[in-house]
Amino acid sequence: xAVKVIIPTPLRPYAGKRDSAEFKAATVGEALRRLTTExxxxxxxxxxxxxxxxxxxNVYVNDExxxxxxxxxxxxKDGDTISIIPSIAGGCS
Amino acid sequence: xxxxVQPLTGINPAASPEKTGASLSNEExxxxxxHLIMPEVGMEGQLKLKNAKVLLIxxxxxGAPLGxxxxxxxxxxxxxxxxDVVDFTNLQRxxxxxxxxxxxxxxxxxxxxxxxxxxxxxxDTFETKLTSENALEVFKDFDVIVDGTDNFPTRYLVNDACxxxxxxxxxxxxxxxxxxxxxxxLPNGPCxxxxxxxxxxxxxxxxxxxxxxxxxxxxIVGSIQAMETIKLILGRGENLVGRLLLFDALGMKFRxxxxxxxxxxxxxxxxxxxxxxxxxxxFCGVRGEEAPAPNVQVPEITPRELKSRLDRGDxxxxxxxxxxxxxxxxxxxxxxxxxxxxxxxxxxxxxxxEIVAHCRSGKRSAEAVDFLRKAGFRKTLNLKGGxxxxxxEVDPSVPKY
Numbered sequence: 015x016a017v018k019v020i021i022p023t024p025l026r027p028y029a030g031k032r033d034s035a036e037f038k039a040a041t042v043g044e045a046l047r048r049l050t051t052e053x054x055x056x057x058x059x060x061x062x063x064x065x066x067x068x069x070x071x072n073v074y075v076n077d078e079x080x081x082x083x084x085x086x087x088x089x090x091k092d093g094d095t096i097s098i099i100p101s102i103a104g105g106c107s
Numbered sequence: 108x109x110x111x112v113q114p115l116t117g118i119n120p121a122a123s124p125e126k127t128g129a130s131l132s133n134e135e136x137x138x139x140x141x142h143l144i145m146p147e148v149g150m151e152g153q154l155k156l157k158n159a160k161v162l163l164i165x166x167x168x169x170g171a172p173l174g175x176x177x178x179x180x181x182x183x184x185x186x187x188x189x190x191d192v193v194d195f196t197n198l199q200r201x202x203x204x205x206x207x208x209x210x211x212x213x214x215x216x217x218x219x220x221x222x223x224x225x226x227x228x229x230x231d232t233f234e235t236k237l238t239s240e241n242a243l244e245v246f247k248d249f250d251v252i253v254d255g256t257d258n259f260p261t262r263y264l265v266n267d268a269c270x271x272x273x274x275x276x277x278x279x280x281x282x283x284x285x286x287x288x289x290x291x292x293l294p295n296g297p298c299x300x301x302x303x304x305x306x307x308x309x310x311x312x313x314x315x316x317x318x319x320x321x322x323x324x325x326x327i328v329g330s331i332q333a334m335e336t337i338k339l340i341l342g343r344g345e346n347l348v349g350r351l352l353l354f355d356a357l358g359m360k361f362r363x364x365x366x367x368x369x370x371x372x373x374x375x376x377x378x379x380x381x382x383x384x385x386x387x388x389x390f391c392g393v394r395g396e397e398a399p400a401p402n403v404q405v406p407e408i409t410p411r412e413l414k415s416r417l418d419r420g421d422x423x424x425x426x427x428x429x430x431x432x433x434x435x436x437x438x439x440x441x442x443x444x445x446x447x448x449x450x451x452x453x454x455x456x457x458x459x460x461e462i463v464a465h466c467r468s469g470k471r472s473a474e475a476v477d478f479l480r481k482a483g484f485r486k487t488l489n490l491k492g493g494x495x496x497x498x499x500e501v502d503p504s505v506p507k508y
Contacts, residue, residue, distance in 0.1 A: 022285065023282055023283050023284065023285045024282055024283075024318070027447060033358070068307075069303070069304050069305045070303050070305055070306060070307040072302065072303070074364050074365075077362075077363060077364045077365050078364075078365055079364070079365060079366075079367060081369075082367055097353075097362070097364065099287075099351070099353070099364065100307065101259070101302075101303040101306065101307060102280050102281070102282040102285070102287065103256070103257060103258050103259045103262055103280055103306075104168075104257055104280055104281045104282045104318075104320060
Protein backbone atom coordinates (compact mmCIF):
# COMPACT_ATOMS: atom_id res chain seq x y z
CA UNK A 15 0.00 0.00 0.00
CA ALA A 16 2.16 2.84 -1.25
CA VAL A 17 1.28 6.38 -0.26
CA LYS A 18 2.98 9.46 -1.61
CA VAL A 19 4.25 12.06 0.83
CA ILE A 20 4.70 15.52 -0.67
CA ILE A 21 7.57 17.38 0.95
CA PRO A 22 7.11 21.17 0.94
CA THR A 23 9.83 23.50 -0.32
CA PRO A 24 10.99 24.76 3.10
CA LEU A 25 11.61 21.19 4.29
CA ARG A 26 13.30 19.82 1.18
CA PRO A 27 16.81 20.73 2.38
CA TYR A 28 16.24 18.25 5.24
CA ALA A 29 14.94 15.55 2.91
CA GLY A 30 17.81 15.17 0.48
CA LYS A 31 16.21 17.90 -1.69
CA ARG A 32 13.42 15.46 -2.61
CA ASP A 33 9.98 16.85 -3.42
CA SER A 34 8.16 13.64 -2.56
CA ALA A 35 8.72 10.14 -1.28
CA GLU A 36 6.65 6.95 -1.38
CA PHE A 37 6.16 4.55 1.48
CA LYS A 38 4.10 1.55 2.30
CA ALA A 39 2.06 2.65 5.28
CA ALA A 40 -1.33 1.87 6.76
CA THR A 41 -1.68 5.14 8.64
CA VAL A 42 -0.50 8.74 8.35
CA GLY A 43 1.61 8.30 11.47
CA GLU A 44 3.35 5.28 9.98
CA ALA A 45 4.12 7.14 6.75
CA LEU A 46 5.56 10.09 8.68
CA ARG A 47 7.64 7.76 10.85
CA ARG A 48 9.05 6.09 7.75
CA LEU A 49 9.75 9.50 6.25
CA THR A 50 11.61 10.74 9.32
CA THR A 51 13.50 7.47 9.58
CA GLU A 52 14.75 7.87 6.04
CA UNK A 53 15.43 11.59 6.54
CA UNK A 54 16.37 12.00 10.20
CA UNK A 55 17.00 15.75 9.84
CA UNK A 56 13.29 16.22 9.12
CA UNK A 57 12.23 14.91 12.49
CA UNK A 58 12.74 18.07 14.53
CA UNK A 59 10.89 20.10 11.91
CA UNK A 60 7.83 17.87 12.06
CA UNK A 61 7.73 16.61 15.62
CA UNK A 62 8.30 18.07 19.07
CA UNK A 63 10.78 16.38 21.39
CA UNK A 64 8.00 14.30 22.91
CA UNK A 65 6.96 13.10 19.47
CA UNK A 66 3.90 15.28 18.84
CA UNK A 67 3.26 16.86 15.46
CA UNK A 68 4.24 20.52 15.62
CA UNK A 69 1.39 23.03 15.68
CA UNK A 70 2.69 25.02 12.71
CA UNK A 71 2.77 21.93 10.52
CA ASN A 72 -0.50 20.68 9.09
CA VAL A 73 -0.85 17.29 7.50
CA TYR A 74 -3.45 16.39 4.91
CA VAL A 75 -4.53 13.10 3.40
CA ASN A 76 -5.59 14.03 -0.09
CA ASP A 77 -7.47 17.30 0.54
CA GLU A 78 -8.55 16.63 4.12
CA UNK A 79 -6.83 17.90 7.29
CA UNK A 80 -5.98 14.93 9.55
CA UNK A 81 -6.94 17.01 12.61
CA UNK A 82 -10.54 16.47 11.46
CA UNK A 83 -10.02 12.78 10.68
CA UNK A 84 -8.25 10.44 13.08
CA UNK A 85 -5.11 12.58 13.33
CA UNK A 86 -1.99 10.44 13.00
CA UNK A 87 -4.08 7.28 13.19
CA UNK A 88 -5.87 8.28 10.00
CA UNK A 89 -5.80 5.20 7.77
CA UNK A 90 -4.19 5.49 4.36
CA LYS A 91 -4.82 3.43 1.29
CA ASP A 92 -2.89 2.73 -1.86
CA GLY A 93 -2.55 5.85 -3.99
CA ASP A 94 -3.30 8.37 -1.23
CA THR A 95 -1.31 11.57 -1.13
CA ILE A 96 -0.11 12.95 2.18
CA SER A 97 0.74 16.65 2.12
CA ILE A 98 2.82 18.38 4.76
CA ILE A 99 1.85 22.05 4.85
CA PRO A 100 4.03 24.23 7.05
CA SER A 101 3.22 27.88 7.61
CA ILE A 102 5.14 30.26 5.41
CA ALA A 103 5.09 34.01 5.87
CA GLY A 104 6.82 35.45 2.84
CA GLY A 105 5.40 38.31 0.83
CA CYS A 106 8.84 39.58 0.08
CA SER A 107 8.87 43.26 0.74
CA UNK B 108 -16.41 23.02 -0.02
CA UNK B 109 -16.57 25.78 -2.56
CA UNK B 110 -18.79 28.46 -1.12
CA UNK B 111 -20.66 31.12 -3.00
CA VAL B 112 -19.28 34.59 -2.52
CA GLN B 113 -21.05 36.46 0.19
CA PRO B 114 -21.76 40.05 -0.77
CA LEU B 115 -19.77 42.59 1.15
CA THR B 116 -22.67 44.96 1.50
CA GLY B 117 -23.59 43.15 4.71
CA ILE B 118 -20.20 44.09 6.11
CA ASN B 119 -20.16 47.68 4.99
CA PRO B 120 -23.61 48.92 3.94
CA ALA B 121 -22.14 52.31 3.09
CA ALA B 122 -20.38 50.70 0.16
CA SER B 123 -23.50 49.87 -1.80
CA PRO B 124 -23.89 52.08 -4.87
CA GLU B 125 -27.62 52.53 -4.28
CA LYS B 126 -26.87 54.36 -1.06
CA THR B 127 -24.03 56.51 -2.30
CA GLY B 128 -25.68 57.31 -5.62
CA ALA B 129 -22.31 57.26 -7.33
CA SER B 130 -22.06 57.17 -11.09
CA LEU B 131 -19.35 56.93 -13.70
CA SER B 132 -18.12 59.80 -15.86
CA ASN B 133 -17.92 59.30 -19.62
CA GLU B 134 -14.17 58.99 -19.28
CA GLU B 135 -14.56 56.28 -16.65
CA UNK B 136 -17.08 54.47 -18.84
CA UNK B 137 -14.47 54.39 -21.59
CA UNK B 138 -11.71 53.31 -19.20
CA UNK B 139 -13.76 50.43 -17.77
CA UNK B 140 -15.55 49.47 -20.98
CA UNK B 141 -14.12 45.92 -20.98
CA HIS B 142 -15.62 45.43 -17.52
CA LEU B 143 -18.88 47.16 -18.35
CA ILE B 144 -19.64 44.93 -21.33
CA MET B 145 -19.30 41.82 -19.13
CA PRO B 146 -22.62 40.94 -17.51
CA GLU B 147 -20.71 39.61 -14.48
CA VAL B 148 -19.42 43.12 -13.79
CA GLY B 149 -21.53 45.62 -15.72
CA MET B 150 -22.38 49.08 -14.44
CA GLU B 151 -23.54 47.69 -11.10
CA GLY B 152 -20.28 45.84 -10.53
CA GLN B 153 -18.12 48.73 -11.65
CA LEU B 154 -19.91 51.03 -9.21
CA LYS B 155 -19.32 48.48 -6.46
CA LEU B 156 -15.63 48.57 -7.33
CA LYS B 157 -15.68 52.37 -7.33
CA ASN B 158 -17.25 52.42 -3.89
CA ALA B 159 -14.98 49.73 -2.47
CA LYS B 160 -12.18 50.47 -0.03
CA VAL B 161 -9.33 47.98 -0.01
CA LEU B 162 -6.33 48.06 2.32
CA LEU B 163 -3.07 46.49 1.14
CA ILE B 164 -0.74 45.44 3.94
CA UNK B 165 2.68 45.54 2.31
CA UNK B 166 3.55 47.08 -1.03
CA UNK B 167 6.28 44.56 -1.85
CA UNK B 168 6.21 41.45 -4.02
CA UNK B 169 2.54 40.59 -3.44
CA GLY B 170 1.53 44.23 -3.09
CA ALA B 171 2.87 45.07 -6.55
CA PRO B 172 0.36 43.15 -8.71
CA LEU B 173 -2.33 43.81 -6.10
CA GLY B 174 -1.89 47.56 -6.28
CA UNK B 175 -1.58 47.64 -10.05
CA UNK B 176 -4.59 45.43 -10.81
CA UNK B 177 -6.88 46.87 -8.15
CA UNK B 178 -6.06 50.43 -9.22
CA UNK B 179 -6.53 49.51 -12.88
CA UNK B 180 -9.82 47.79 -12.08
CA UNK B 181 -11.13 51.00 -10.54
CA UNK B 182 -11.26 50.13 -6.83
CA UNK B 183 -12.23 53.58 -5.59
CA UNK B 184 -10.06 53.79 -2.53
CA UNK B 185 -6.80 51.96 -1.96
CA UNK B 186 -4.90 52.08 1.33
CA UNK B 187 -1.21 51.22 1.26
CA UNK B 188 0.64 50.26 4.45
CA UNK B 189 4.43 49.92 4.38
CA UNK B 190 7.29 51.48 6.32
CA ASP B 191 10.06 50.29 4.02
CA VAL B 192 12.02 52.09 1.29
CA VAL B 193 12.66 50.72 -2.20
CA ASP B 194 16.04 49.04 -2.62
CA PHE B 195 17.76 47.51 -5.62
CA THR B 196 17.06 43.92 -4.55
CA ASN B 197 13.31 44.69 -4.68
CA LEU B 198 13.25 45.46 -8.41
CA GLN B 199 13.56 41.78 -9.42
CA ARG B 200 9.92 41.23 -8.41
CA UNK B 201 8.27 44.40 -7.06
CA UNK B 202 7.10 45.62 -10.43
CA UNK B 203 5.37 48.73 -9.14
CA UNK B 204 8.78 50.31 -8.71
CA UNK B 205 11.33 51.53 -11.21
CA UNK B 206 15.07 52.01 -10.85
CA UNK B 207 14.56 55.72 -10.15
CA UNK B 208 12.44 54.82 -7.09
CA UNK B 209 15.36 53.24 -5.21
CA UNK B 210 15.72 55.02 -1.87
CA UNK B 211 12.16 56.37 -1.85
CA UNK B 212 9.52 55.26 0.65
CA UNK B 213 7.61 52.39 -0.93
CA UNK B 214 4.18 53.87 -0.22
CA UNK B 215 5.16 57.11 -1.96
CA UNK B 216 6.67 55.37 -4.99
CA UNK B 217 3.60 53.10 -5.20
CA UNK B 218 1.22 56.04 -4.85
CA UNK B 219 2.89 57.86 -7.75
CA UNK B 220 2.76 54.76 -9.96
CA UNK B 221 -0.87 53.90 -9.14
CA UNK B 222 -2.05 57.52 -9.43
CA UNK B 223 -0.50 57.61 -12.87
CA UNK B 224 -2.23 54.37 -13.79
CA UNK B 225 -5.61 55.59 -12.53
CA UNK B 226 -6.03 59.22 -11.48
CA UNK B 227 -9.72 58.65 -10.63
CA UNK B 228 -9.06 56.65 -7.47
CA UNK B 229 -8.18 57.78 -3.97
CA UNK B 230 -4.91 56.44 -2.56
CA ASP B 231 -4.27 56.65 1.17
CA THR B 232 -0.74 55.92 2.33
CA PHE B 233 0.27 54.76 5.77
CA GLU B 234 4.03 54.99 6.01
CA THR B 235 4.21 53.13 9.25
CA LYS B 236 4.78 49.73 10.74
CA LEU B 237 1.46 48.06 11.43
CA THR B 238 1.21 47.50 15.20
CA SER B 239 -1.31 46.37 17.78
CA GLU B 240 -1.72 50.04 18.67
CA ASN B 241 -2.61 51.35 15.20
CA ALA B 242 -4.08 48.36 13.33
CA LEU B 243 -7.75 48.74 14.31
CA GLU B 244 -7.68 52.46 13.56
CA VAL B 245 -6.06 51.90 10.14
CA PHE B 246 -8.39 48.98 9.23
CA LYS B 247 -11.70 50.46 10.32
CA ASP B 248 -12.47 52.45 7.17
CA PHE B 249 -11.76 49.62 4.73
CA ASP B 250 -14.02 46.84 3.41
CA VAL B 251 -11.40 44.25 2.49
CA ILE B 252 -7.94 43.74 3.97
CA VAL B 253 -5.30 42.08 1.78
CA ASP B 254 -2.37 40.48 3.56
CA GLY B 255 0.84 40.72 1.55
CA THR B 256 3.28 40.98 4.43
CA ASP B 257 6.49 39.09 4.91
CA ASN B 258 6.52 38.05 8.54
CA PHE B 259 4.58 36.02 11.08
CA PRO B 260 3.90 38.75 13.70
CA THR B 261 2.15 40.93 11.13
CA ARG B 262 0.21 37.98 9.70
CA TYR B 263 -1.24 37.11 13.12
CA LEU B 264 -1.89 40.80 13.79
CA VAL B 265 -3.74 41.21 10.47
CA ASN B 266 -5.78 38.07 11.14
CA ASP B 267 -6.79 39.06 14.66
CA ALA B 268 -7.64 42.65 13.69
CA CYS B 269 -9.80 41.37 10.80
CA UNK B 270 -11.67 38.97 13.09
CA UNK B 271 -12.21 41.66 15.73
CA UNK B 272 -13.60 44.05 13.09
CA UNK B 273 -15.43 41.39 11.04
CA UNK B 274 -13.53 42.12 7.84
CA UNK B 275 -12.42 39.65 5.16
CA UNK B 276 -8.70 38.96 4.93
CA UNK B 277 -7.41 37.95 1.50
CA UNK B 278 -4.32 35.96 2.41
CA UNK B 279 -1.35 35.16 0.22
CA UNK B 280 2.09 33.95 1.11
CA UNK B 281 5.09 32.73 -0.83
CA UNK B 282 8.33 30.89 -0.36
CA UNK B 283 10.91 30.38 -3.11
CA UNK B 284 8.66 28.83 -5.75
CA UNK B 285 5.59 27.92 -3.72
CA UNK B 286 2.57 29.99 -2.84
CA UNK B 287 -0.52 29.72 -0.63
CA UNK B 288 -3.72 31.72 -1.12
CA UNK B 289 -7.05 31.73 0.69
CA UNK B 290 -9.68 34.06 2.15
CA UNK B 291 -10.03 34.27 5.91
CA UNK B 292 -12.39 36.17 8.13
CA LEU B 293 -15.74 35.75 6.42
CA PRO B 294 -18.73 34.73 8.53
CA ASN B 295 -18.64 30.95 9.08
CA GLY B 296 -15.26 30.71 7.38
CA PRO B 297 -11.98 29.84 9.06
CA CYS B 298 -9.33 32.29 10.20
CA UNK B 299 -5.53 32.06 10.04
CA UNK B 300 -5.42 30.70 13.58
CA UNK B 301 -7.79 27.87 12.57
CA UNK B 302 -5.10 26.86 10.09
CA UNK B 303 -2.08 27.51 12.28
CA UNK B 304 -2.76 28.18 15.95
CA UNK B 305 0.88 29.10 16.53
CA UNK B 306 3.79 30.41 14.46
CA UNK B 307 6.93 28.36 13.97
CA UNK B 308 9.70 29.12 16.42
CA UNK B 309 12.01 31.87 15.18
CA UNK B 310 14.67 30.73 12.77
CA UNK B 311 13.08 27.41 11.81
CA UNK B 312 11.49 28.77 8.64
CA UNK B 313 13.78 30.91 6.48
CA UNK B 314 12.61 34.30 5.21
CA UNK B 315 12.65 35.40 1.55
CA UNK B 316 15.89 37.24 2.21
CA UNK B 317 17.44 33.94 3.24
CA UNK B 318 15.54 31.54 1.03
CA UNK B 319 15.16 33.62 -2.10
CA UNK B 320 12.07 33.84 -4.27
CA UNK B 321 11.43 33.44 -7.97
CA UNK B 322 10.43 36.94 -9.10
CA UNK B 323 7.32 35.91 -11.04
CA UNK B 324 5.86 33.96 -8.11
CA UNK B 325 4.59 36.97 -6.11
CA UNK B 326 3.20 38.25 -9.41
CA ILE B 327 1.05 35.14 -9.74
CA VAL B 328 0.04 34.82 -6.09
CA GLY B 329 -0.65 38.56 -5.74
CA SER B 330 -2.74 38.46 -8.91
CA ILE B 331 -4.84 35.62 -7.45
CA GLN B 332 -5.34 37.73 -4.32
CA ALA B 333 -6.42 40.66 -6.51
CA MET B 334 -8.91 38.39 -8.30
CA GLU B 335 -10.36 37.16 -5.00
CA THR B 336 -10.62 40.74 -3.73
CA ILE B 337 -12.53 41.82 -6.82
CA LYS B 338 -14.87 38.81 -6.58
CA LEU B 339 -15.58 39.66 -2.93
CA ILE B 340 -16.45 43.22 -3.93
CA LEU B 341 -18.61 42.11 -6.86
CA GLY B 342 -20.24 39.29 -4.88
CA ARG B 343 -19.66 37.01 -7.85
CA GLY B 344 -18.31 33.52 -8.40
CA GLU B 345 -16.93 31.15 -5.84
CA ASN B 346 -14.22 32.40 -3.57
CA LEU B 347 -11.46 30.64 -1.67
CA VAL B 348 -13.19 30.65 1.71
CA GLY B 349 -12.58 27.22 3.22
CA ARG B 350 -10.04 26.32 0.56
CA LEU B 351 -6.28 26.69 0.68
CA LEU B 352 -4.94 27.04 -2.83
CA LEU B 353 -1.37 25.79 -3.18
CA PHE B 354 0.72 26.78 -6.15
CA ASP B 355 3.96 25.06 -7.09
CA ALA B 356 5.64 27.13 -9.78
CA LEU B 357 8.40 24.62 -10.43
CA GLY B 358 6.02 21.73 -11.03
CA MET B 359 3.45 24.22 -12.41
CA LYS B 360 0.74 22.64 -10.32
CA PHE B 361 -2.22 24.05 -8.46
CA ARG B 362 -3.65 21.97 -5.62
CA UNK B 363 -6.43 22.66 -3.19
CA UNK B 364 -6.90 21.62 0.42
CA UNK B 365 -9.98 21.91 2.62
CA UNK B 366 -9.78 24.51 5.37
CA UNK B 367 -12.16 24.05 8.22
CA UNK B 368 -13.21 26.47 10.88
CA UNK B 369 -11.71 25.16 14.11
CA UNK B 370 -14.47 25.10 16.73
CA UNK B 371 -11.79 25.52 19.40
CA UNK B 372 -10.04 28.41 17.67
CA UNK B 373 -8.92 30.94 20.31
CA UNK B 374 -9.78 33.80 17.93
CA UNK B 375 -12.94 32.85 16.04
CA UNK B 376 -14.17 29.75 17.90
CA UNK B 377 -17.24 29.52 20.10
CA UNK B 378 -15.22 30.08 23.25
CA UNK B 379 -12.80 32.68 22.07
CA UNK B 380 -10.01 33.49 24.47
CA UNK B 381 -8.45 36.34 22.49
CA UNK B 382 -10.64 39.42 22.63
CA UNK B 383 -8.12 42.13 21.85
CA UNK B 384 -4.88 42.57 19.96
CA UNK B 385 -1.83 41.19 21.74
CA UNK B 386 1.95 41.65 21.51
CA UNK B 387 2.66 39.77 18.28
CA UNK B 388 6.43 40.04 18.51
CA UNK B 389 6.35 38.31 21.84
CA PHE B 390 3.84 35.77 20.48
CA CYS B 391 6.12 34.95 17.55
CA GLY B 392 9.43 35.25 19.37
CA VAL B 393 11.84 38.11 18.99
CA ARG B 394 13.14 36.98 15.65
CA GLY B 395 9.78 36.70 13.95
CA GLU B 396 10.60 39.31 11.35
CA GLU B 397 12.99 39.39 8.47
CA ALA B 398 16.70 40.15 8.80
CA PRO B 399 16.90 39.03 12.39
CA ALA B 400 19.97 39.66 14.49
CA PRO B 401 22.19 36.67 15.23
CA ASN B 402 20.63 34.72 18.05
CA VAL B 403 23.84 33.25 19.31
CA GLN B 404 26.54 35.35 20.89
CA VAL B 405 29.92 34.19 19.66
CA PRO B 406 33.39 35.76 19.52
CA GLU B 407 33.70 37.99 16.48
CA ILE B 408 36.28 39.63 14.29
CA THR B 409 35.51 42.76 12.26
CA PRO B 410 36.30 42.87 8.53
CA ARG B 411 39.02 45.49 9.13
CA GLU B 412 40.69 43.40 11.84
CA LEU B 413 40.59 40.36 9.57
CA LYS B 414 42.11 42.34 6.70
CA SER B 415 44.99 43.63 8.79
CA ARG B 416 45.68 40.19 10.25
CA LEU B 417 45.70 38.64 6.78
CA ASP B 418 48.00 41.42 5.53
CA ARG B 419 50.29 40.71 8.49
CA GLY B 420 50.52 37.10 7.33
CA ASP B 421 48.72 35.51 10.30
CA UNK B 422 47.76 31.88 9.75
CA UNK B 423 43.98 32.09 9.51
CA UNK B 424 41.69 29.48 8.00
CA UNK B 425 38.74 31.14 6.23
CA UNK B 426 35.63 28.98 6.42
CA UNK B 427 32.73 29.93 4.13
CA UNK B 428 29.45 28.40 5.37
CA UNK B 429 27.25 29.64 2.54
CA UNK B 430 25.77 27.53 -0.27
CA UNK B 431 27.77 26.71 -3.43
CA UNK B 432 25.58 28.98 -5.60
CA UNK B 433 26.36 31.88 -3.27
CA UNK B 434 30.07 31.09 -3.46
CA UNK B 435 29.78 31.51 -7.23
CA UNK B 436 28.45 35.07 -6.79
CA UNK B 437 31.45 36.19 -4.77
CA UNK B 438 33.83 34.74 -2.21
CA UNK B 439 36.78 35.48 0.05
CA UNK B 440 38.69 32.42 -1.23
CA UNK B 441 37.58 30.50 1.84
CA UNK B 442 37.01 26.79 2.28
CA UNK B 443 33.37 26.12 1.45
CA UNK B 444 31.28 23.96 3.79
CA UNK B 445 27.58 24.90 3.77
CA UNK B 446 26.18 25.28 7.29
CA UNK B 447 23.90 22.27 6.83
CA UNK B 448 26.84 20.02 5.93
CA UNK B 449 29.13 21.21 8.71
CA UNK B 450 28.34 18.46 11.26
CA UNK B 451 29.34 15.67 8.89
CA UNK B 452 32.27 17.52 7.28
CA UNK B 453 33.82 18.83 10.45
CA UNK B 454 36.79 16.48 9.93
CA UNK B 455 37.92 18.78 7.11
CA UNK B 456 38.84 21.37 9.74
CA UNK B 457 41.94 21.57 11.93
CA UNK B 458 41.15 22.51 15.52
CA UNK B 459 44.71 23.70 16.14
CA UNK B 460 44.31 26.52 13.63
CA GLU B 461 42.46 29.77 14.05
CA ILE B 462 39.28 29.63 11.98
CA VAL B 463 37.30 32.64 10.78
CA ALA B 464 33.84 31.61 9.65
CA HIS B 465 31.76 33.84 7.43
CA CYS B 466 28.52 33.86 5.47
CA ARG B 467 26.59 36.63 3.74
CA SER B 468 25.48 38.65 6.76
CA GLY B 469 27.09 36.92 9.74
CA LYS B 470 24.02 35.05 10.95
CA ARG B 471 24.63 31.55 9.60
CA SER B 472 28.33 31.79 10.44
CA ALA B 473 27.42 32.71 14.03
CA GLU B 474 25.57 29.39 14.22
CA ALA B 475 28.58 27.68 12.67
CA VAL B 476 30.96 29.24 15.19
CA ASP B 477 28.65 28.28 18.04
CA PHE B 478 28.55 24.70 16.75
CA LEU B 479 32.32 24.51 16.16
CA ARG B 480 33.26 25.94 19.58
CA LYS B 481 30.99 23.40 21.25
CA ALA B 482 32.69 20.73 19.14
CA GLY B 483 36.10 21.74 20.47
CA PHE B 484 37.25 24.24 17.85
CA ARG B 485 38.02 26.86 20.45
CA LYS B 486 39.92 29.25 18.20
CA THR B 487 36.96 29.99 15.94
CA LEU B 488 35.73 33.52 15.22
CA ASN B 489 32.73 34.90 13.35
CA LEU B 490 33.28 37.54 10.66
CA LYS B 491 31.02 40.32 11.90
CA GLY B 492 28.51 41.40 9.26
CA GLY B 493 29.71 38.74 6.82
CA UNK B 494 30.64 39.34 3.23
CA UNK B 495 28.27 42.34 3.12
CA UNK B 496 30.35 44.14 5.77
CA UNK B 497 33.57 43.03 4.05
CA UNK B 498 32.32 44.73 0.88
CA UNK B 499 31.39 47.90 2.82
CA GLU B 500 34.49 48.17 4.97
CA VAL B 501 37.35 46.46 3.15
CA ASP B 502 36.79 45.67 -0.50
CA PRO B 503 33.93 47.36 -2.38
CA SER B 504 34.79 45.31 -5.49
CA VAL B 505 33.13 42.33 -3.76
CA PRO B 506 29.49 42.48 -4.90
CA LYS B 507 26.68 42.56 -2.36
CA TYR B 508 23.65 40.37 -2.93
